[in-house]
Amino acid sequence: MQLTLIVPELVWPEPDDRQTLDAVAAPGLSALLARSRRTRRPPQSLEATLADAFGQPAGAPYGAFRLLGETLAAQLAVEDACWVCADPVHLRFHQERIILADSGSIGVELAEAQALAGELNRYFGDVGTFHVASADRWYLQLAGTTRLDEFDVPPLSAVAGRRVERQLPETAQTGWLRKLLNEAQMVMHGHAVNAERQASGRPPINSLWLWGAGALPPRGESAQDGRFANVFDGVWSAQPLALGLARAACIPTHTVPRNLESLLEHAAPDTHHLVVLDNLLGPVHYEDGDAYAAALNTLETHWFAPLRKALARGKVTRLRLEASTAYALLAWDSGRADQWKLWQRPQPLAALAHDLAQGER
Structure with missing residues (x-):
């Protein structure tokens, strides 16, 4: 062997x-x-x-491939859309820099993930749909025929625990996605899930790390x-x-x-x-x-x-x-x-x- x-x-x-x-x-x-x-x-x-x-x-559609490996994939038409990994994170300022913490360090619970994703779907249903595969792995299914080419964002594993300069590339194609992310952060900030987390001394789930955009090659x-x-x-x-x-x-x-x-x-x-x-x-x-x-x-x-x-x-x-x-x-x-x-x-x-x-x- x-x-x-x-x-x-x-x-x-x-x-x-x-x-x-x-x-x-x-x-x-x-x-x-x-x-x-x-x-x-x-x-x-x-x-x-x-x-x-x-x-x-390089630049493979990690989101679509990763989703294909989830149990959740059996319930979705994975091949028919553009997918983005939309993993929950906590951003904080430290010495005038932004530090990113992933779910492994802030302890996201599945019920919290589902509640936040449900709220995001109520606000952004015209843009796409958020799906929760696990507490720490979320996906954004873009609506219609929307595609994101040249989406140069490192995987979450490459930035967790480190300072980040930007969350999304500064391109005309991703302008609408940057706007969505800013609005999503406001929705998450005001959600009861984060009020409860902060009341119990836990850091809020206040942002998403969007990476790995793309569609699967045709079957x-x-x-x-x-x-x-x-x-x-x-x-x-x-x-x-x-x-x-x-x-x-x-x-x-x-x-x-x-x-x-x-x-x-x-x-x-x-x-x-x-x-x-x-x-x-x-x-x-x-x-x-x-x-x-x-x-x-x-x-x-x-x-x-x-x-x-x-x-x-x-x-x-x-x-x-x-x-x-x-x-x-x-x-x-x-x-x-x-x-x-x-x-x-x-x-x-x-x-x-x-x-x-x-x-x-």
């Missing part, structure tokens, strides 16, 4: 944080990386990394006309975007297996599978070193240590491990023979983080 493994935020982004890095015991991962061929590209988001895996270009033009790299026999992920990309490419999707052993039990020897392990994403985004160390140690036990042995024994014939990190987009490629190069000595993750911070390949 060939395996492509995507593990976003694999390397802790603070190379001098020895407390976090020293709490990680991952000899299997260290040996696996040391005996693989590493390539390094400029940093990019997990969303862009997933799109790359399916041969999708039948995805997997058959070269727009997709249909190289996987199965995709295993909890990420709706990964599931949606797979479904658009007519690739079977599955829930994430508990460990490598479970994957090997279900995957035929002559197949190629994509597994997305996003356990480290939240701890890194919310700067929780203890949670990062605990999650990585779990991945070591269930995946990395078994993978090194499975490669050496030929149960996994080829491995590509990809990690979007603060340092770079990193990829390690390995085969059976590589794991027998015992002279290539493993290095601790702390040393790897330091090397990456110094820009060493």
